[in-house]
Amino acid sequence: MRSLLKEKFLLFRIKAKKDPEAFGLIYDTYVKSIFRFIYFKVASTEQAEDLTSETFLKAWQYLKEKREVPYLRALLYSIARSTVIDHYRRIACERGDVSMEDERASGLTDAASEKLLREVETRFDTAQVIEKLRGLKDEYREVVIMKYLDEMTAGEIADALGKSAANVRVLLHRATKALTEAIQHDQQGTRKTSLAVKE
Numbered sequence: 001m002r003s004l005l006k007e008k009f010l011l012f013r014i015k016a017k018k019d020p021e022a023f024g025l026i027y028d029t030y031v032k033s034i035f036r037f038i039y040f041k042v043a044s045t046e047q048a049e050d051l052t053s054e055t056f057l058k059a060w061q062y063l064k065e066k067r068e069v070p071y072l073r074a075l076l077y078s079i080a081r082s083t084v085i086d087h088y089r090r091i092a093c094e095r096g097d098v099s100m101e102d103e104r105a106s107g108l109t110d111a112a113s114e115k116l117l118r119e120v121e122t123r124f125d126t127a128q129v130i131e132k133l134r135g136l137k138d139e140y141r142e143v144v145i146m147k148y149l150d151e152m153t154a155g156e157i158a159d160a161l162g163k164s165a166a167n168v169r170v171l172l173h174r175a176t177k178a179l180t181e182a183i184q185h186d187q188q189g190t191r192k193t194s195l196a197v198k199e
Contacts, residue, residue: 007072014063023060030073031056033150034080040133040141041084051087055080073152074159081142081160132182140175147172 013022034055039048058079069075133141146152146160154165154172161168 011063011069011072018064023063026059026072027056030076034076036149037077037142037145038080038084040130040145041138042087047087051080051083055083058083071156071159073150074156077142077146077152077157077160078162132179135182136175136178139171140178143168143172144175144179 007026010022010026013019014026031052035048035052038051038055039045042048042051055076059076062075062079063069133144136144142161143157146157152160154168157163157172158165158168163171
């Protein structure tokens with residue numbers, strides 16, 4: 001399904017014939033990754049399921065009505081991202097409060113990113129990684145999930161986020177550095193605890 005040609009054919013079937021079977025194939029291919037992307041951004045599994053359904057409903061409407069779609073995955077992530085933002089806007093309107101996060105800056109090489117991934121795979125279980133990802137600001141969490149979990153290219157991520165590929169690379173470096181720092185902080189805390197126990 002990752003084949004661009006196959007995606008283009010399914011998109012043609014949707015636009016030309018409004019074919020729900022073609023959309024079903026798209027749904028089956030991407031539902032798990034879109035759910036995971038949303039899951040890291042909301043408070044519960046139920047919210048993630050609801051917003052995933054809403055995302056695919058919006059995608060179906062968009063594909064039936066709109067023109068050219070350069071990257072299908074990027075479109076789905078863009079819709080998912082907007083759906084989550086709308087969800088939090090609704091909550092903020094109900095409560096009457098909106099919060100802004102601080103921008104953190106710094107660079108990280110691709111080698112350091114790969115080292116982080118190996119470290120995560122060998123030292124941390126899934127629950128710990130989820131906890132660390134949830135601690136990142138939204139923008140950072142998004143690029144890490146898209147790049148390392150869903151293996152999207154910089155171009156696809158840029159299209160999904162409405163940024164340039166260069167901006168995505170910078171954002172990915174910052175996100176990976178923030179995740180590295182969170183993991184290192186956790187490791188330092190574990191070492192101090194084990195030393196205290198030994199004494």
